[in-house]
Structure formats: C-alpha cells, structure tokens
Amino acid sequence: MTLDLVLDILSWALFLVGGVAVVAGAVGILRFPDFYTRVHAAGVTDTAGGELILLGMLLQAPTWLVAVKLGFIGFFLFFTSPVATHALSHAAWVSGLKPRLGPDLKYEDD
Amino acid sequence: MFSVAAVAVVTAMAVALARAFLGPTLYDRVLAGNSFGTKTVLLIGLMGFLTGRPDFLDIAILYALINFAALVAILKFFRYRTLSVSMSGQETDKPEFATDAHPDGPGGEPAPTPDPKPDPAPNEAPDRAPAAPGPKPEPAE
Numbered sequence A: 001m002t003l004d005l006v007l008d009i010l011s012w013a014l015f016l017v018g019g020v021a022v023v024a025g026a027v028g029i030l031r032f033p034d035f036y037t038r039v040h041a042a043g044v045t046d047t048a049g050g051e052l053i054l055l056g057m058l059l060q061a062p063t064w065l066v067a068v069k070l071g072f073i074g075f076f077l078f079f080t081s082p083v084a085t086h087a088l089s090h091a092a093w094v095s096g097l098k099p100r101l102g103p104d105l106k107y108e109d110d
Numbered sequence B: 001m002f003s004v005a006a007v008a009v010v011t012a013m014a015v016a017l018a019r020a021f022l023g024p025t026l027y028d029r030v031l032a033g034n035s036f037g038t039k040t041v042l043l044i045g046l047m048g049f050l051t052g053r054p055d056f057l058d059i060a061i062l063y064a065l066i067n068f069a070a071l072v073a074i075l076k077f078f079r080y081r082t083l084s085v086s087m088s089g090q091e092t093d094k095p096e097f098a099t100d101a102h103p104d105g106p107g108g109e110p111a112p113t114p115d116p117k118p119d120p121a122p123n124e125a126p127d128r129a130p131a132a133p134g135p136k137p138e139p140a141e
Helices: A002-031 A034-060 A064-094 B001-023 B026-050 B055-079
Strands: none
Touching: A002 A034, A002 B001, A002 B026, A034 A064, A034 B001, A034 B026, A064 B026, A064 B055, B001 B026, B026 B055
C-alpha cells in the first residue's frame, strides 16, 4: 500500500513538472521572436517534458510489457528529438536563414 | 493524474498548432509540426492509460518513428525539391538551395556561390580577355 502511495506521489510530481515544461515550450514556440530561439525553446522542452511524462507513465505501468514499451518510446525520443532539432536548424542555416542578433532581437507587432 | 498531463499536452499542442499556422518561414512550420508530433506521441500514451488500454503504446511507438522520418523527408524535399536524389555524385555536391522557402525571413539570400567564370567586360580589355586565368566553365550540355 505504501509503495503505491509513493509511486503515485512520484508520478504526480513527474506529470506536473513535465506538463509545465511542455506548456512552457509551446509558449516559447509561439512567443519567441526568431526561428533559432524557437528551436531552442522547442528542442529543450520537448525532450525534457516528454521524458518526464513518459517516466511518470512508466511508474504507473500495470505490466512489464507496458513498461518495456514505454522504455522504447523514451529511448527513441531521447535520441531522435535532439537529432531532429539539429537537422532542422542545420537545414535552416544552410538555406540562408540568418538569426537575429543584437538590437534586431526584439518583438514585432505581428 | 493522467488527465492533468493530458490537458497540459493538449494545451501545448494547440499553442504549437497556432505557431504552425502563423509561422513566417517554412522552418517555423516544420518545427511546430515536429513538436506537435512529439506531443501526439505523449497524448496517445496518456489516452491509453486513461481508457485502461495501454496497448495504445504500440501506436505511440509507430507514431514516434513516423514523426522522425517525416521530418527528415520534409527537410530533404525542400532542399533538393525531390525525394529521389542520389546522395553520391557530382551533381549533388552543390545543391540548388530553396531560395523561396522563406519569403520574408531575415537575410533571405543564400550563401553566394563563386561564379566559375568572371565575365570580363569586352570593351575594356578585348585582347587579354580569352587568356584570363580562372577555372574552366562547365561544358555546355
């Protein structure tokens, strides 16, 4: 009984922190002024928030098969999310998209 | 517990979708779409737990794989304008960049490729124009 309680508390904490990270990353994608800053917001929080939510689900897994599947998803996301972020920003840089620097880095009225 | 995380993920998906519609450049839209796909994987897993059927995780694994492959395919398509380009060969060493992929992005000009034959003005130096050193121009097709 006490083990279930401890697992529930840990899952609540992981879900809350992961949910806050995911929502903060989405707000960063919407509000940041530049593509590269948006890449920063999305890349960091998608990896961190996704892993935290998957870990919270892993603590609540009813069977070992579900736990192994969640482990596969977490392993895959942990490696493909930074690779996808790098590929995207590299493609944008190679195609000539320049980051805003210095005084240009401010919000627009759009 | 799962519903709280599901509400957070759905909220983040809606905000990312707004950026996908608003995004001024192509890469903003691709970034928002990729983030949307990652959050979709999380939402499928959470819905599996909410409905008591964690077999949905198979679909989540498949969606994670497809999401990554689709991102690379989209980037490759908008760089080479085709999906069936061979990755080894002379003609792919200097690809034609998609200059119109971001119409109003800052600094939309691609990196200037050096002109293989600087065109000498024929009126100024007509006698030494053919002997100008430089790389040979590409043979005409």
